[in-house]
Amino acid sequence: MRTEIIVVGAGPTGLMLAHELTLAGVPVVVLEKQRTRNPQSRAGGLQPRTAEVLDLRGLLDPLLADAPSRNTHGGHFAMLPVELDCRPWRTRHPYPVTLPQDRLEAYLEQRLVEQGVPVLRGHEASAVEQDADGVSVGEIRGSYLVACDGGHSTVRAALGVPFPGRAGRMSAVAADLTLAAASDAVPTTRGHFSQYPRTVGGYFSILHPLDGDRYRLIFGRLSGDGPDREAPVTADEVREVLHAVYGRETELGELSAASRFGDAVRQVERYREGRVFFAGDAAHIHAPIGGQGVNLGIQDAVNLGWKLAAEVRGWAPAGLLDTYHDERHPVAARVLEHTRAQAVLMNPGQDEEVAAVRTLTTELLRLPDTNRYLSGVMSGLDTQYPGVGPRMIDLELTTESGPTRVSRLMHSGRGLLLSLDGRQRSVGHRSDRVEHVAAKTDEDVAGAEALLIRPDGYIAWSTTDGSSLETALTRWFG
Structure with missing residues (x-):
């Protein structure tokens, strides 16, 4: 092939x-x-x-x-x-x-x-x-x-x-499961993640709702010890943790999937x-x-x-x-x-x-x-690359075709030259890789009249840069 x-x-x-x-x-x-x-x-x-x-x-x-x-x-x-x-x-x-x-x-x-x-x-x-x-x-x-x-x-x-x-220093388990019965210690609604951790009976654990009646259980021994990474996670192992941390009245229903993980870096x-x-x-x-x-x-x-x-x-x-x-x-x-x-x-x-x-x-x-x-x-919203502007905000726009957003103009995976001052600008022979759209917005664009946006959503050039559009187009789009 x-x-x-x-x-x-x-x-x-x-x-x-x-x-x-x-x-x-x-x-x-x-x-x-x-x-x-x-x-x-x-x-x-x-x-x-x-x-x-x-x-x-x-x-x-x-x-x-x-x-x-x-x-x-x-x-x-x-x-x-x-x-x-x-x-x-x-x-x-x-x-x-x-x-x-x-x-x-x-x-x-x-x-x-x-x-x-x-x-x-x-x-x-x-x-x-x-x-x-x-x-x-x-x-x-x-x-x-x-x-x-x-x-x-x-x-x-x-x-x-x-x-x-660095090799891992701890061993833990992540398991997807349902519960046949639950004590009052089991969370029933989604909340901030800080409400889920518990340290009881020699274990640390996190039990929180997924979709439907599924839960995710993450646990490990406070001692840091645990079975080998490749050892299968058994229902008895999970049941023991549920009893120790959430009470004997908490019963495992179905263990649908489970795996072990560590903290290697x-x-x-x-x-x-x-x-x-x-x-x-x-x-x-x-x-x-x-x-x-x-x-x-x-x-x-x-x-x-x-x-x-x-x-x-x-x-x-x-x-x-x-x-x-x-x-x-x-x-x-x-x-x-x-x-x-x-x-x-x-x-x-x-x-x-x-x-x-x-x-x-x-x-x-x-x-x-x-x-x-x-x-x-x-x-990841603060990610910025050397010599490249920040991520493009998903502005509300008005174009000749009607209202839209920046993200909707980028579904093709091409670059985007966005003219916000109504001027027509040329991308030269690059129309197969850069789309030009004239639009208006009421949102703050820090004085930019036009922006060149890479396919990954980062600003490659704006009229506030002091450099030419052609230079930016050549650098990123050939």
């Missing part, structure tokens, strides 16, 4: 990347070693920036069409009892969006299959070979390969790419190895706190997708592919740093000194400036 891009891994990162490439008209094949989709919920929600990115492609509303309700609670930092307020960041999604990861994956895979994209399950990329002209995985040949195959990436291992960092030094790129957990892992993994992976995919498409289609300016590493590596490094800090504050076996730091940090979170800063960090 011959294709342009081989994507290894059918998690959120790989599926989103395949969607971006397909939108750009680039042939792609997705390889996944698991024969069936993982039914476990895993990440239980989307951070605001993830929601914005999905909205840029028209994917968010269909995903939420069957959602039982919208979340009305802010995010958290280290599970401290102060809601993070994202409203100062001018987002349409000021709260984390309740959406289990399994539902996101199922939807993205369905979209790809409907468009004729091969999602080949039962294919492990244990042998990867590359040369000056392309990459091969068995009998599948492509121009480039992107490893989105998780923290235990077989592609990374096959190429001998180091994964430096690692990141590849370079996101590119010849014709192979790394994204998502294949590029970086950290303690699973606050949906950071999905947030990073989806944005890795949307940052890389249009750049790979530009290279394949022959219009990429020199060095465009290198900006993937330059832009995304520091973002993940920052997440690794702040999740480490949160892990210290969240440590259930904390001493008096850590408790004092928690108290002080809680007080600081109540200050508007601190809350705004950390809400930007946790949500």
